Amino acid sequence: MIVETPHGPAEVVIDHPDGEPRGLLVLGHGAGGGIEAPDLLAAVAAAPGFVAARVLQPYRVAGRKAPPRAPQLDEAWACVLTELTARFPGVPQVHGGRSSGARVACRGAVVADPRPVGVLALAFPLLAPARKDGTRPDRSPEIDAVDAAGIPALAVSGDRDRFGVPPVAAHREVVTVRGDHSLRAQGPVRDAVAPWIAQVAPPCG
Template structure:
């Protein structure tokens, strides 16, 4: 696994940081991951997924949103997040033409990836700890964001106070027993579930 020192890409919402990890050979796919609202790309589930995916031949890029690069914890508005993410993906696709693109992330990052999947030309979406609704507010469902138009994997814990989505057309939902929103209990297991799904679609080596 070859790590490249992080890069900074300019967006209309400020500089975003990208951390890139290269597989040993030509990449089978490009996997781009975003972080949670107040978290970082070093969250245990994202790091475990990175390690598993790189070992299976994917080029993995973890994107830090401009508001986090600037040192803020409160997330930017959804439109700003989507705009910065899309700008980064434009550059990454130019760097890896012709390689299948899988987008994803955890929590807020998963929502951004879902909302922009069609516009960015993604081939698939990985949504870790997708926050179906605010805690205690099931009537404020965000289920429509999972209608991405491409194969989508959701991995949530059964104790997640943000809820667990239902599967639907093109949307596979894996519920992990004993896990909460942070998916810290067994990040390697979460990565393994995700890698199985990536293999099913031909985006990861067996």
């Protein structure tokens, strides 16, 4: 599916379940990566019965690797959510992504209509890369806003992630698996996501 945004078209790859969907899982990619990242595919596998929509941001569709500023990412994400909500109305939504995509999902979740029933943050980069002065900006306010809004979240990170691991919070579960920021081990990621997603969007009946 192609979604027009103010910043160019976004591409959405949609996997449909057999029968009526029990939910909609929307996933964004990392800054320089794509929608075939191992942890994104593991998340799709962990959500049987869901429509799974993997979103390629306009800058990646255009062939660029460097992402634009956050407001552009967020606006394109919101356009995609609007289209998906119209196409799959009335089903619970789980928003998420890996790294930069997890940040976008967290920022968008607190203003989305409808609000997601959960946010999946894969390899959420708690600390930014070091600046020239050695400081590393803290990105925890983005994921903490999800918790403050009372939205359940699951953060899955590698135990050697150089960007840090979010802490447990009132509405946030945290799972660390063996690995680094790339989260290439699909089995452990799938095993972490599956019970959580079944909890926030239980199967019908």
